[in-house]
Amino acid sequence: MKIKNKYFQILLSVLWWFQMLLKVVNLGKRITYVSTQQHQKLNRDQFFKVLFLITFLICFLFEQVVTAQTPNVTALVEQGIKDYNAGNFFHAIKNWQEALNQDKNNPSGAAVINENLARAYQQVGQNKEAIESLSAAIRDYGAVENIQQVGRMQSELAQVYSNLGQPRKAIALLCGKLVDKSKISETQGSQKIECTPDSAEQIATKHNDKRGKIAALGILGEAYRLIGNYDQAIKYLHAAQQVSPESDFLLLNSLGNAYRSRAQLHELQANSAKQAGIFSKEKEFTNKSTADYNQAREYFHNSIKLAQSQEQPLAEMRGLLNLIQLGSQTNQTKVITDETFNNAHEDALKVLVDLPDSATKVYGSIDIAYLQRHSQRTSPFTHCPTQMLSSDNEALNLLKSSVLTSNNLQDNRLQSYANGALGHFWECRQDSKQALKYTQSAIIAADKNLSAKDSLYLWEWQAGRILEQQNRKEEAIASYQRAFEILEDIRQDILTTERDVQFDFRDVVRPLYRTLARSRLELLEVGAIADKQRAKELSQVVETIDALKLAELQNYFGNDCILSALNPQPVGELLENNSATFKNTGFLSSIILDHKTGILLQLPNQTTKFKWIEDPNQEGTSKIVSSDRLQKKIAEFRTGLIKGEEEVNYDTTIAAELYDWIIRPFAEDIKPETVKTLVFIQDGFLRSVPMAALYDRQQKKYLVETYAVATTPSLRITTPKIRDRSTQKVLILGLIQKATIDGKVFDALFSVPEEVSAVKSLFTDYTDLMDDNFVPESFKQKLEKTTYPIVHIASHAQFGIIPEDTFIVTGRNQKLTISQLENSLRNLNSELDSVELLVLTACETAVGDDRSTLGLAGVALQVGVKSAIASLWSVTDASTAELVKAFYTNYRNAGMSIAEALQKAQIRMINAKKLPSSQGINIKYDNPVYWAPMIAIGNWL
Template identity: 30%
Template sequence: MLLTACLVVIESPVGANVPSKGNLYKGRYQNSNLIVSQADVDKLAQQGQKLYQTGDFASAVKLLQQAINKFELSGDTLHQAISLSNLSSAYQKLGLWEDADLAVATSLNLLQRLNSSSENLRYIAKALDVRGHLELARGQTQVALTTWKEVGDIYKSLDDTYSLINNRIGRAQILQILGHFRQANQVLNGLEEIVNSQANPILKAKLLRSLGNIVAVIDDLKESSRLLESSLKNAQDSGSNTEISKTLLSLANLARIQHRMPVAVNYYKQAIERSNNFDIRLQSQLNLLSLLIDVKQYPDVYLLISQIQPELNYLPISRPGVNAKINFVHSLIKLSSEAGENRKLFKSISSSKPAQILAKAIKDARKLKDRRIESYAIGTLGELYKQDKRFYEAEKLTEKALFIAQTIHALDITYQWEWQMGLLLQQNGKTQDAIAHYKNAIETLQGLRKDLISINTDIQFSFTQSVEPVYRELLELLLQEKVPNSENLKLARNTIESLQLAELDDFFRSACLEPSEIVDTLIEKQDFHSAVIYPIILSKSLDVILKVPGEPDLLHYKTAINKEELESTVAKLREYLKNVTRTADVKRLSGKVYQWMIKPFETELAKSGIKTLVFVLDGELRNIPMSVLYDGQQDKYLIEKYAITITPGLQLLDTEIRQKLALNVLTGGVDREISVDGKTFPPLTNVERELKNIQSEVSNSKILVNQKFTEVNLHNQLQTIPFSVVHLATHGEFSSDPQNTFILTWNELLKSRKFDNLLRETNGYNSFQDPNSIDLLVLSACQTAQGDRRAALGLAGVALKAGARSTIATLWSVDDESTADLMNKFYSELKTGVNKTEALHQAQLATLDREKRPYFWAPFVLMGNWL
């Protein structure tokens, strides 16, 4: 995938077929008597590089091949090697990996024969850079990182600050892809100071923009915004409209990620006005068009379409030009599906004839011999015909686009055409064929896990628009029958497990979790009294799948209910749960959910001797505690019948049997009113009592309160002693946005990524699967963000990423006196030897005996391994 901070002239590849290498490197020349001047050879090489930069990679290959043969004939080894490096880059763009590998290997071999002058070292670094991009494109991420480390060492020895900075930016992105955020930040640490030491404002603007873009990928959006603003100031100081417009475009894209849509619109408009560069202006216009359609500002949309359409006629035949045509038609397709009352107006202004635009794009792609972009254009035409209900033609086009994408191993396009084929076949009533294509699409997505995080900016992925629907639509197909067959039930269970993992990847912006292929190990080999419940929210039903130990087949029950009604019920229930006066409403609504999810399986649960229910929750259901589901017939909450745990998926659980760990607890918290980062947090007056109660139950414990509760002290304690339990009684909030997920310390809001790196890396732990990792993390005064429908994803994210086997947290901030009592009981039970789930179960029951209102006992949930 494209590395946004490319180190030299090379970008990483994906592409199509051109003629193979033949005798390219042997220098065999049909007319060996031809005399060629040095100027002619240089001109060939320069033309080849120019064609590369305009996106005509196939033509660039031809000219570079000629230049290489002529450089070899004239004995110019240095320029032969340089051209071979550039040829490798072009091959990479065309997806010709073996040719690219041979070209760069030959280049390096030639360069290493030359003397070790500074100039030659610089070219070796550039050739290694090309090899690093090739390794990255072929999935050899760790190898690429090593190669780029070698490149960085060369630039450091040459005192080449500019190249070294770009190298470090690239290495940071690779570390981010690998999930090593702390190391990525360390690589970036100090770069801004080095950049600011540069005198040239244009150079500073470029470097700060690169740095801001990579920091956004690493997900520190606030810092990214600051760096880009600094880049803009330097660009303005330089007076370069090109640099100003490029940074404005980056700021607009960042604002869009932050959901600051009016700000993004303003930045896009400024970029358009300031740009004297056709490509930047057109890219800004296309991005603005897409955004305006998202926010339904249709009058502005139609005006912008009329401005963009004529400009498409002046585009050169190049990959960027073909991409622009495709992106424009994508926006028209989206507009057509969303225009509603404006459909007539849309049709009246759609004289652009999107099919003709795509036909021209396909023709241009073929002239370029760029199979990747040809596949994308053909598949988009198939999407357009699907929209127009020309299903036969759409299927044939999609089939062709899929064949090309598979041939060149362009996985990020392949999954889209597999998905599109599934949709088309479903509409044609070919259900089994449709299921097969959806399965292929998901398998391809799973192969793309790491790349989805730093995907080519030509094809930006939005999880909710471009990834999640693939899983959802397959689930609809698999569970469309009232009684699905056994094979479809198993596939549906595996699909919802995979969707949970994909959502977490999206939350982390990193594929850092390693799933297990065997999902039932815990209940089949270690805990025969636990059942797993998968409620799956479909458009017109709630389907619940049950797995009980010892049973080869999954059980299933379908309740006919619209998604909107279910989500409305759950949202109201969550609202009432936080109001101590609405217990009757809680019973009424939670009783409905009980009827949908538990009632159908009561007999089977009783017959199987089930004592613990493990929920893999979907969507809005994550935002309510399962303990509160109410059986009106027996006048009992679910917690009165079963111990309960939550997990984002069995494939993510540590299944290793461990020796019981001695209780060794690090506790910390803040009990005073405190203001941090412009937020004021009320006092938690019972925190000290809570922590001292734990100390009385667990003699081997350490307390950090108020001024002592800082990241530095946490780090030092965790580095010194391998604690089995970390218990934090402090304000915190879980959100679907990692930037708004935090734990409050005495002097800062410890954001999600910084917090989980603190827990995982100070002890040298890699994950919750490490036998020495923290067994239990307790966050006893946190809450999920109000109004955030995916807020519980933040809870799951903190729980998993922190590297703890299990996490106890609260869905809302509860009375801290009640919390202190419940936690005292929890540790008392834990000390007797029962597992974590049962200890929490007994603590909640004890609280319920004193206080019937769910507000006080229901918010506590255990996530992860319950044993």
């Protein structure tokens, strides 16, 4: 099972046929499908014991199972049922497997045994075997032409895939096709469900299987919620309501979760609009967010009332916890009043007392113990929560109760979570002995048969922190490393689901990776590791930092394109195996920690060097520059560059100070006689500044005058390779006229004609689309018809804090989104058709937000382009045309790398006052405001 999203929300099992036994057992519609939140996601099996018994009851009551051929088979099946209900899952599996082996020629019997084997396999964490068993059940039911049951098994298999972090596979089984989020507006408001004939939803429809259809639609809704397509999720959940208009508290809970997820997306969109200065959009998204939060509240309220009227305490508890969490997350906006919140808290405590031993009781106890009035965090176990509603004694009693209940249930996943939660309680109270005791118990339970791999990284991380409290540094690092490796294994699904709400990454992935890097670096700093191990340790630091960069990119774009371009070799091996390619190149990677920032220098065939950023003008421990101080200095640097247009002569004071902090410590290692190019792999706020403009006060030169400068998100996603540039076609896209996008006005770019003319003068084989001729559709059509190795875009490009706010402004007040750009470029027929170079000359990023500059750094990779030249801010001046023309002239020189081509163009502008007037370059262009924002991204060769 893999982590999915901000609330650890996930579905439990699907029991669409329980309605058939409404008069036989008092279950009603209690477990059609269940959506849980937060760490309850870590257990989808709490109803499986009931599910198994009821399935067999149904099969025999309605003669869906052929009588066993031999008494021995019957005995094995019955013993398996007893074992399952006693929690002896491995014994149950053994008995059923034996029954299956003895009864191979009875497809009806084999089908029922296989579907319940699947549930037992899931109980012990053997999901691969569960999938195989459900697939076999589908095959066997198909063999006896029980198509209705085929559809039901497809829904249950879809549930397993969704639980495992593969909601797209779930959607394929349930409906047969995926609705693209980018096309949702075309179908907005339509409640028509269009699925393929062999899908679970259509099978249920054809056979008038009401409960099967509700289950399929419900799981579809949850699967779409998990991939961040909330509009489609809500559509399917409402469609399920229409099938069964009578209220269902589980359906109401799912709708509440879907509306809450969409409300959080709207909050993020409002924040993005605010940073972009689009205040009308900010108000619009804020209103939408409030409306969705209110809708979620009503669904949770109704779910609680219905559960109370039907005397379903487990369901009532789930609804109360959902309502409490909603109140906690929206405390500032008061979606739920303090009185309602406190009453829900008290009601939950009362219900909890009388709950039977169950997963809901375990997780409910933990939820309430760690409940805060306001928290936006993903998990309470990545930090010590403050202002908890429960007193220490009450919280401790609740957590002890959860451990006792999990032991009674003999469920590894529950035991892992309960012990880990109690261990964290003692960690926050500085009782490291008790903390380590319970945390180690959590690790043992989670590691047993890999039954809780998705929580194992949490407890390994927690153990590392506790060991660090005990000053057991090397053991702590070992725990952090294990947590890192587990998280690396499962992070793909964490980062590519519910991608619009980005708190998962900031709360879970980034802190762990940085903690591991910090611990290794600090251990090296005090000399606790032998010299021969230092190189290995630094290499592992590099791998950790590189993994962080990849994770950030994948999280931002929310898909697997980054992984498809990933070089499997570690960074160290890449440098070693490509030493000839990387000759004369130095790589500077930064890592920003809580109180300081480190820089690593890598050179081919040389030992990695590491230094903390220090202020040479300070003494002793105060020499270390705090990350806060560095961030302020970087912000001053960028602001000074952008405002440089107002100054006749640029003040290099801050640029020189930063050079002394970042570059000078490595001066002896990067002598210009041997190192010609510096490639920066930046972290956080350091991405937003052009390193080319750092100033060497000793040599009285900008950095770019000594080295060609480039940037890349990660070496493992960069393919350095020199291409033939002698004859190349170029597609030129330009916008001169003023445009309005989403209420934001983008000024006319009067220098674009001059820039476009400069490009045309160098490339005779070109196609241009200007103003109204430059729209997304025409761009796509041109790429479909002709291969263009170079795409030059002279228009505003905005990089926002979410991908939806990352776009290029086109004619007719339209925009080319990052998704449209990617789709157009990735639809090219072959590798030979790919775009080698993308040039964007009028970009805008959200100042002060490292996510927007991450979008800029990753855009080339995301759209499948080898290299990009882009600006960190918009310079609407003829200087851009001057720089572009010089760059392309140099670029056409086969012996010059892309980084060098840009370097020479920038040096030419720096020397504007020294050049003869015949060259016609404006002398003010020596100011870095005109040349510094243009950076080379990706392949610098």
